[in-house]
Amino acid sequence: MTLVLALIAVAALICVILFLGHQLQRLRVALALSDARLDRALQDMRAASAELESFSYTVAHDLRAPLRAIDGFSRALIEDFGGELEPEAARLLGTVRRNSMRMGALMDDLLGFSRLLRQPLHKSRIEPAAIVRRVIEEGAGMAQGRDIAFAIGALPPCEADPALATRVFAELIGNAVKFTAKAPGARIEIGSREQDGRTVYVVADNGTGFDMAFAGKLFGVFQRLHRAEDFDGNGVGLAIAQRIVHRHGGEIWTEAAPDQGAIFSFTLEGRAP
Amino acid sequence: MNPVEIMLVEDNPDDVELTVRALRKSNFTNPIRVLRDGAEALDYLFGIGTDGKPNMNAAPVVLLLDLKLPKVNGAEVLQKVKNDPRTRTIPVVVLTSSREERDLHETYKLGANSYIVKPVDFEQFNRAVNQIGMYWLLINQQPAG
Numbered sequence: 577m578t579l580v581l582a583l584i585a586v587a588a589l590i591c592v593i594l595f596l597g598h599q600l601q602r603l604r605v606a607l608a609l610s611d612a613r614l615d616r617a618l619q620d621m622r623a624a625s626a627e628l629e630s631f632s633y634t635v636a637h638d639l640r641a642p643l644r645a646i647d648g649f650s651r652a653l654i655e656d657f658g659g660e661l662e663p664e665a666a667r668l669l670g671t672v673r674r675n676s677m678r679m680g681a682l683m684d685d686l687l688g689f690s691r692l693l694r695q696p697l698h699k700s701r702i703e704p705a706a707i708v709r710r711v712i713e714e715g716a717g718m719a720q721g722r723d724i725a726f727a728i729g730a731l732p733p734c735e736a737d738p739a740l741a742t743r744v745f746a747e748l749i750g751n752a753v754k755f756t757a758k759a760p761g762a763r764i765e766i767g768s769r770e771q772d773g774r775t776v777y778v779v780a781d782n783g784t785g786f787d788m789a790f791a792g793k794l795f796g797v798f799q800r801l802h803r804a805e806d807f808d809g810n811g812v813g814l815a816i817a818q819r820i821v822h823r824h825g826g827e828i829w830t831e832a833a834p835d836q837g838a839i840f841s842f843t844l845e846g847r848a849p
Numbered sequence: 850m851n852p853v854e855i856m857l858v859e860d861n862p863d864d865v866e867l868t869v870r871a872l873r874k875s876n877f878t879n880p881i882r883v884l885r886d887g888a889e890a891l892d893y894l895f896g897i898g899t900d901g902k903p904n905m906n907a908a909p910v911v912l913l914l915d916l917k918l919p920k921v922n923g924a925e926v927l928q929k930v931k932n933d934p935r936t937r938t939i940p941v942v943v944l945t946s947s948r949e950e951r952d953l954h955e956t957y958k959l960g961a962n963s964y965i966v967k968p969v970d971f972e973q974f975n976r977a978v979n980q981i982g983m984y985w986l987l988i989n990q991q992p993a994g
Contacts, residue, residue: 638917638946640946640967640969641861641863641864641946643969644863644864644867644946644967644968644969644971644974645861645863645864645867647969647970647971648863648867648870648971648974649863649867650971651971651972652867652870652971673971676969677969677970679969680968680969680970683969684948687948
């Protein structure tokens with residue numbers, strides 16, 4: 577009796593082992609397939625990255641030369657024939673020059689942006705409190721004698737690329753300084769809170785704010801929610817901040833209302849799995 | 850003695866005109882020799898003259914070099930100039946539109962003496978050319994002979 581039972585048990589065991597072996601084989605095949613797919617995707621990504629690099633090189637080199645000629649020869653015209661030019665002709669030439677310079681600035685920003693995407697991340701422990709103090713000190717020029725009340729709350733350290741994290745704070749604080757220019761009693765608060773086990777850094781201002789209906793456009797490259805004559809800028813600052821945050825696995829979001837200021841919140845680490 | 854000469858290797862005629870103009874506006878009256886591509890530049894520096902001897906007496910006081918050139922590119926010209934004992938002491942100023950770090954590292958590694966990004970703004974461009982002239986034509990002292 578026990579022998580029969582033992583035989584049945586052994587037979588069952590053999591069946592299970594055979595079945596598992598078969599499953600393992602299937603898994604191996606699936607794995608090899610997905611490996612091949614991963615290799616393909618990686619190759620595609622490398623090709624795309626090389627293409628992006630040659631594209632930005634073209635922007636850097638080939639597009640600047642004609643622009644320099646437009647500016648240079650307009651200037652030469654003013655220098656050599658300025659005395660003979662009607663005031664209106666001189667004004668029109670001035671507009672040509674202003675626009676070529678603006679295009680130069682846009683190209684520089686675009687290049688800076690694409691360089692940022694290619695730059696490798698070097699993470700280390702950073703002290704946002706020190707970063708924020710430095711950003712405010714160095715940015716004192718941009719506030720140009722304005723009376724801005726900065727309030728710096730607790731800013732716990734974290735793991736991030738120091739240069740890139742500095743850039744995020746600089747873009748957000750610069751943004752707050754710019755958009756409080758028309759607000760009496762400008763106040764900019766920089767602090768943090770704990771949320772879902774992550775540190776959320778916050779930059780809040782009481783400036784001009786914006787309509788949340790347009791919030792989706794806020795982080796796009798060259799997207800602007802304000803007219804050039806109201807606030808200058810090329811519309812890359814927040815796009816840069818968002819890309820840096822995403823490259824760290826973090827998130828960035830905003831809450832605002834017209835004339836009620838804006839609050840930018842971001843994390844520099846991914847959600848806990 | 851050959852007159853103090855500025856050698857400008859640049860394929861874009863508009864950039865040539867603007868650079869020459871900027872040098873003249875800064876009152877540098879030195880003869881300027883313009884070469885339109887890398888092959889022409891190498892021929893000018895290392896080619897054989899009418900007397901059957903190498904053209905070495907034509908060595909300029911400063912060489913202004915664009916990086917992106919037809920035929921032989923600027924980096925290759927730079928490499929040849931810096932690897933030949935006869936031309937090694939010629940200061941080479943790389944004048945380029947490229948702000949890419951890669952180009953900057955590469956050209957300094959090859960022995961460039963300066964790296965100037967040509968600004969879009971003509972006034973800045975004038976200032977850059979003026980400073981190049983001031984430094985390399987007036988201030989910098991080179992070994993004799």
